[in-house]
Amino acid sequence: MRYRLGCELDYEVEADDTPFVFNIEAQRRPGQEIETERLVLSPELPLERFDMPESGNRYFRLCAGRGKLTLRYEASVTLRPAAIDPAEVREVPAGRLPLEALTHLYPSRYVEADLLRQFAEKEFGGLPRGHERVTAICNWLHDHLDYVPGSSDEQTSARDTLLQRQGICRDFAHLGIAFCRALGIPARFVSAYAWRLSPPDFHAVLEAWLEGPEGGSWFLFDPTRKSAADGLVRIGVGRDAAEVAFCSPFGPTGYGKPKVWIEAPDRPAEGPLTTRAVSLVSR
Amino acid sequence: MRYRLGCELDYEVEADDTPFVFNIEAQRRPGQEIETERLVLSPELPLERFDMPESGNRYFRLCAGRGKLTLRYEASVTLRPAAIDPAEVREVPAGRLPLEALTHLYPSRYVEADLLRQFAEKEFGGLPRGHERVTAICNWLHDHLDYVPGSSDEQTSARDTLLQRQGICRDFAHLGIAFCRALGIPARFVSAYAWRLSPPDFHAVLEAWLEGPEGGSWFLFDPTRKSAADGLVRIGVGRDAAEVAFCSPFGPTGYGKPKVWIEAPDRPAEGPLTTRAVSLVSR
């Protein structure tokens, strides 16, 4: 399925030579192919690029002068998600996890998996393992948390969200990742262009490492149920939100609300959203 | 019903003139009458007494010299709990709460009721109000927390317990009090001699301010289900554990495990414990 997506970002830079690092471009990975893309800066500025090998995140840096800075990114991306029967998707025991996935069992700044081990064990320890268990975690999040814009901030962590019982997509993802890691399931944070998300914005979901009939993969889940897991174009993956900020300015900067869009010309944007997490293979 | 109870405490005082404050004596209050009591210190030392008017707690202070210090307290106490049909026990709206009970709506060191408001509201906000709702809270604690000696320490608060899903009597009480306060029910911490608690020790439970047919009272609840609410002889009441330590030494001191006992000569110590919280009026 083909998607046309993009974003437009506006800044008011308040000091000379202010560096910015951005992570807004769609990843290139199997199952997610970029057909065309275009990045326009105003004023025009030289870019320095860095694709992080372990994540595939595409960062670029620029140094802006005082005044207005505008970025416009547009891309046409084809997603070919592998649709696998969830019943055939298993958890992978620690002895067989790829060693590079072990990193995603560790606790991180916004995902205190070590503190939530008892909680996760008591709520989800006895459930059948596999795709089904991660889905159960996402259902729990949907049922126990309220989605409330403005109810959290940049310092809110999984622990806070569990107590406050509310948050935004970022918080749902963090708590879901925490529960997965606490149960021994590698999980990571994903920023994405999310088809049918309303209102349109950058979205945050999670990926868990599971194993289908053809091997291990990162499977996508959206515990907010605000997007279709098969309509997510990934931008950045990381341990948690700390690693995939779409913009990191290194100096005083004003900004407007980002404009974000994604359309699927060949797919009807009507009917009920998938309300359960579905699997997307993306090796 | 008559109870014979007491404790024996041993200390190894490591500095001259070390002050100690104790709160080990049974309260005198309607429904809890002390028939006889005896306090023996070795070595003999002068005591300074203070009964706190707002709580009825009986504190005493002594200054011990270097070396061994032993206290033995014995009492015979009669409890006359008012047994009220729980269905007739209601919550009291803020407009009619006695103003001196309002204090017990505030958050305190180990009871961060303000942080748990959403959690309490989502879990218990929709339940029928009254004795029944506090019982539902206690049942939730019993079902969601493990009682694990050694799993918490002196700094563990209600918030921590909710995340760690385990604790001891102190922690069960703190979290129960937090949920009550978050819902607008005044609640406080109670230390007690607890009949049939096994192994015998100082126990911690909670009281909630509710209203029976004859008026408002503090009703007792034991969310650990380890004691009978009608077999509790109260020692100290306070906002939380910070206020009712049985011993506060002001200097380096070694100590042995306290010996604590309580017997009911006229009541059979067999059969199932009351497994649901029961009410005890004690105006």
Place this chain on the structure above:
Amino acid sequence: MRYRLGCELDYEVEADDTPFVFNIEAQRRPGQEIETERLVLSPELPLERFDMPESGNRYFRLCAGRGKLTLRYEASVTLRPAAIDPAEVREVPAGRLPLEALTHLYPSRYVEADLLRQFAEKEFGGLPRGHERVTAICNWLHDHLDYVPGSSDEQTSARDTLLQRQGICRDFAHLGIAFCRALGIPARFVSAYAWRLSPPDFHAVLEAWLEGPEGGSWFLFDPTRKSAADGLVRIGVGRDAAEVAFCSPFGPTGYGKPKVWIEAPDRPAEGPLTTRAVSLVSR
């Protein structure tokens, strides 16, 4: 010295029969005498009063109907602070503290004295004891914290303030109280009408229990250095801010910024403010 003070509070009550508890009236205590006072409500409503014996706080409750609610409080108060040479004001060892002051050694919701014991001991443990040490704590707060309106919220505690290194009067007071308690000095939170505070508002300071030539008293300190300790008219005292809110509504309510004023007709409001904490005896 005579002060004329008061406040005017405006609310938009959004539900019928909404209870409010207020604590805005000046305390009556030795050294702080109320000559005249007047409380005007619009609409006129019956009040229920409660003076808390252990604190002297004067609470009143009313039940407001939907719509506008306005309170205006005015008083004329004479302060007769005891001016004692700080060098003669000592700390009181635990063995001689009045037992009712011991409560103010305990940690409370916003004053985690137990967590800051090492910090306090390392910063202030070696300093000369007495009024001088509490002054050193206040100076430390003044030098290490920034006073930044809007930098904290209702859940900010002493621990948070120590890390964030900024706050408002409430936060300065909480951290100062935490350090005092951690060092064995009973300390409590005080809300006040503060002469020369700019802009005028309810103010928060702290009191420490110390001992002058004529005995023990609560001594006032303002670590923000925004008011004169001898120009503070106390409203509420308590373990921390949780206990002395000037208004606690029990229902959805809009409100405007309170108008607060205090004048000293016979005292010049010019010249440098006392920049060091000074002592005020108020047994």
Place this chain on the structure above:
Amino acid sequence: MRYRLGCELDYEVEADDTPFVFNIEAQRRPGQEIETERLVLSPELPLERFDMPESGNRYFRLCAGRGKLTLRYEASVTLRPAAIDPAEVREVPAGRLPLEALTHLYPSRYVEADLLRQFAEKEFGGLPRGHERVTAICNWLHDHLDYVPGSSDEQTSARDTLLQRQGICRDFAHLGIAFCRALGIPARFVSAYAWRLSPPDFHAVLEAWLEGPEGGSWFLFDPTRKSAADGLVRIGVGRDAAEVAFCSPFGPTGYGKPKVWIEAPDRPAEGPLTTRAVSLVSR
């Protein structure tokens, strides 16, 4: 300089097929060359190896049966630290940092750099920048924290350490890293064999990304002052301790205290330790 080092680890595995991941082998990197090394397992078991590209950490995994498990690692390693005049070592502004180092500006589980920004800014913001400023941070840690074995646990983070003012090498490193990141200096956690550490054990120090006359490098600092920065053989580097555990068992396991050793046959182990952090280039 040549070092002979190693460790011996003993486990009592309590379940069949228990996976273990180890990170005990010295890194191979410029300036740290492994001449010989040997790993002996008892019982003999097949190993699966993974060298993490971005860190150089050498992990291996094995699956142990129930019963005793012993590992012995021995290596002979040559260190060729670049000794650079600290005065020539500068901080690198964000606009020129290598993009792969940006990861080490993010907060992580035990390094809440985002929460300590104000603290770091107030303590170190005004100091001269460069190697000197990181040294000032290390000196601050040495002066303000007590090194107290047993004073922290696996959940202790930089924030906790700052409040508790005590910890072990792990805690000193975490807080130092937090201050660096808060100031815009990339910093990471390093586990090491540390020459002259007493008693011998795995040690934890920190690396900061700075720039000498020949370019940017990770410079080593030991804020505990318990080892010589030029006598550290690196094992694992990572965002914080979560990423460089020397042993991660995935099942119930008993263990003894690890035996760890390091000797420098050609270097006198006497005389004063370097008491200031020194620089070691290791591109």
